[in-house]
Structure formats: structure tokens, C-alpha cells
Amino acid sequence: MTPGPGPNGGWVLGVDSGGSGLRVALADASGTGRARTTASREPVRTGPAGIDAAHLLDQLLPMARTLLDGAGSSAGGTAGDTVAVGAVAVGAAGMVTLGDDLRTRLPAALESALGVRRVALAADAVTAYAGALGERPGAVVAAGTGMIALGTDLASWRRADGWGHLLGDCGGGAWIGRAGLEAAMRAHDGRPGGSPALLAALEAVFGPAPELPGLLYPRTDRPAVLASFAPEVARCATAGPGEPRETGDPVAAGILREAARHIADAAAAVCPASGECEVALTGGLFKIGDPLLVPLRAELSARLPHARTVSAAGDPLAGAVRIAASLATGDLRLPRDGRLLHVPTEQGS
Template sequence: MSAVLAVDLGGSGSRARLVAPDGVREVTGERLRVSPAGLVAAPLVTSLVSQLGLRAGDVAAVCVGSSGILTLSDGPQVVLDAVRSALGEVRTVVASDAVTSAVGALGGRPGAVVLTGTGSTALGTDLTGCWRKVDGWGHVLGDAGSGSWIGMRALQAALEQHDGRRADAPALLASAVERFGVPETWPRQIYMREDRAGVLASVVTDVVALAADEDDVAAEILAAAGRELARSLAAALRPPVPPLASWTGGIFGAAVVLETMRESLRELRRDVVLEPPRGSSLDGAALLARQALAGDLEPAEPLLTVH
């Protein structure tokens, strides 16, 4: 069995898995950042390869799944160049993290998956000619139901409480003040950061804790996230994508998000079978690397590049 390398780059962190004849090794790294020039992906790839101690000739195929590869970069070339620089000429797949997540969660079967962490995307595929991406437009224009989306709405509610525009969110305001300090400093702390989406998503733990304490506003924000994710998943499930679906991402650790999404999807599409995920985006990347090595993987630009 030839060795393959799977890499996952996301707003919450980066991971790499080496699958070799002598075993499996995994390493973790920093989260993916966005600079004025676009995604800062190449240094993460280089760092993960270095942590694994890999050199040219050590692996037969690589798959890099990355958040924002479609919307926040000029394409896959910067990742391809980073892989070539670290590992030489090797068969390489660069894919949206929506693709690797869908392949991993469904175990390589056709269907649709909604991915939500710092950002959110849904992807539906028949594994042949259709690879349909929904949302994933970033925390300003989209990413409905994501960690950044939840954090933004929580801070908006807190500021409305601070301004006297509402009176039902004192707990959210107190929690946000404990995290960020006085509200007048929040715009600078968020707007001036390159990783502002991650900063917004950091608020999710506070929202989940307040919802667990039966705070109605926090609970409704999480429920609204579930409804948004169901809408994205239903859009990804249009024909020719079969009615099989799953989910992946840390936001689903909040039970209210998952249960509300399940209920909302049932209202939108009663025919859909919603299953727990079989694997992660890293599992999907490993599977795609194997398929590329076997010559069984067709490119689907711009979501899936095979070099």
C-alpha cells in the first residue's frame, strides 16, 4: 500500500493524516487565516508536512481540503505550489472543504452534507457530473447558521440590550462584556482582526452555555441556526442528488441546532433520509487521495482539482 497524505485546513485549525504501510500518524496546526491578499494556506501545508517529517518521494498522493478555497483565494495554485515545494511532484487533489466533508460524512456515497464550524456550506453530489455548493460565502455575505453567524447575532442582541433597544438579553450582554470588555471596544476588536470570523465564532460557547441555563434569546439564536442549516441542506438536495443527507462540524455539538435542523428539514423534504456522519473531512480527504492514486477521480472545477 502506497502512502497518502490527507490535509484539512479550516477556520478552527488545521490537521494532517499520513496513511502509510507502517501505520497512521496525525498532526495538528494553526487555523486558516485570511489576509488582504487572500487565504494564508501555504504556510500551514508546509508546517504540517514538516511536523510529519515528510520529504519528496515519501507519499504517492496528497489531498488538501480547504475552507474558502473558492471565495477567498485565486484558486488552488497556491496550495499546489506548497505541496510541490514540500513533497516534489506528487499526484495532488485540492478541494473545497465542503467536498471533503461530504465525501467523509457520507462514506463516499452520493447525497448532501451540511458543514458548519466557523463558516457553513452545504454540498450535494451524485458523484458524477453534479457537485452543487450552497452558501459558504463568508461571514459577511453568508455562512448562515455557522459559528460566526451565531456569534454575530449574539453580539448584536447584546448591543441592542446595551442600547436599550431590547430588554430580554441581559445575560448575553453580561457574557459578552466578560469576554470582550466594554461594548465601545468591540468594533475595534472585531473589525481590525484578520481572523474576525474566528473571533465571532468564539462566542458560540457562551451562547450554548446560556441556552443550557434556559436563556430564551440564546436558545432562539441556536434554533435559528438550525433552521438556516436545514434550508441550505434542502437546496443542496435538489435532483439529481439523491435524498440522502448528513452533517458535520462542531456547531452540531449544541443539541438544539441539530434537532431544529432535523425538524426543519423534515418540513422541507419529508423524503430525505438524514444519517449521522460516517467520517470527518479528513477521512474524506484520505479517500479522495486514494481515488486519485487509483485514477478513479475526475476533476470538478472549481470545487475539485486533480493535478
């Protein structure tokens, strides 16, 4: 027995592949009801061909079958029954530049294994957009270790930054952390622009300042290590309880103001120039709160007077589910793009 469509018109799978692992959600296509989710903490490998499609499938297919088996039992079947999947959307970090293996292998593999023919392969910035704003015009800034902005008028996409910590990601967590550590080292040396408060924070986190290069440079996860210092920059920028606001460290506060300017620059570069534009902020960096958000809101207001800052409705996994649901019902409004949003069953995508 194979139970039929989900409770409100069909089942869809959303997939979110990133630096912290792989997450999979099964939901009904209407978007109502609670999605079933599962996760792996093992990030998908990257090799000479880019993101390793075989490794992604090795993780995804057992996770998907577990979710489908559970949905089959809930739909009135017996143990081992599965349900039909109407569409799958896979969002992956690095899809734009490292997604060739996924684009080549995933559609046929998913059709063979799950019987699904409607497949969308998206950059994680696109699933972040869909999760935050759905399928309406606007701009989304996704900031964590890195930083990328993506906007659309529903005719085409515009992207700004997201070029990695060596070439960009300006205003992101690694950028803030590196700027804070540089200011700490300036204080250690006695050079202008240094911050004794940031130097004290550096030594509390990493140990003696002269040892930091030896700890940092051999690491393969340098961006994450740099980003781990961003909350310390925010802490130093903030006055203590009962202290005047001005008592926060001015160097740390200046770093966050500059980060806000960089983030606003990226948002302004992608926000539709006319009509109503919503700007959503999503990602772990914004959890550091007011030390960054207060100057950022001021910059966005000055740069984008026609835009309105809104809270993100959902995360990238929710965005992948939303894309899959729209694809299943044939009303996906987001622009197709060979690298940002690839729909192989549609001619010209």
C-alpha cells in the first residue's frame, strides 16, 4: 500500500545543506500543518567536482525514507509504507560556484530513488530569501560567519557580496571578528587605533596575544574562528549595567557601525529600486543584538527610504519547503536562474 497525497494536497521535501550539516523536512504542499524534520550534523563534503552529490545523497535518501515511512504510517498505512513526493527543493551553501555535480546528478538520482520529477536546486541565499519573505519582491540579508544580500523584483535576481572572507563578506561575523582582533593587536603593539578592551577580550578567549597567529593561521576553519570573536566585539561596544551608554568601548562600537554600513551597502545594491520593498535580516550574526542592529536600522533608513525592514518569517529550511510546495502546485513565482535557482524540468532554467 502506498498512501496518497498529504493531508492538504501533496507531500514535498525541503533540504538545507550547510556548514553545520544537512537538514530535511517533509511537509504537505499547502504549507499548513507541522513539517516533520530530521538532521545530520555531518556537512556534505566538497571535492574536485564541487559539492559531492554522492555524499549528499548518501545522507539525504535514508533521512527522506525515514520521514516518508513515518508519514505513511500516520496516513493509515502499515509499517514500511511510504508516501508519494510531489517535489523536492535542495538549498545548498556554495551552490552557485560549487554546484555543478549536484545539478548534473541530483535530478535523475532523486527521480530514481523517490519517484519525484519536480526538483529545484537552489543557492542557500535563495532558500534564505524564500524562508524570510516568501515569493514577493524585496531583499534579504543573510549574515552569519559570512554575509550575502539577495534581492528580486520577481523578474530577475540581484546578488551582492557573499564572496568569502578573503574577498568580501563585508560586515559579516568573520569580518567583525577580524577587525576586532586587529584592533586588539594594535593595542598590544601600542599602535594607533588599538583597543585595550578588545585586547583583554582576545587574551581571555585565545590566550596571550603574541600566540594568536600560531593558533589561527594553521586552522582550516579560520572564518569560523574569526566569527567567534564577533560577540566579544559587541560585548565590548556595550556599556555595563547601570553605566552611561558612552562608556562602551569606542573602537568596538566603531567596528560595528562600519559593519552596519557594509551590510546596508549590500542591501541597497539588491533592493528593487521602485515599488514597495521589504528588507529582511536573517542569520545568526543578528543575534548579537542592538550594538549592530541599532546602527544598521539607521543606515537602512537613510539608504533605502522606500523600504521597510521586516522580521524573517522563517529560516532556509522553511524556504526550501516553500519552494518545493510552489513547484509541486505549479505556481513558483521566484525567478529561475541557472545557478541561483535551477529547475531542470523546465526548459531554459
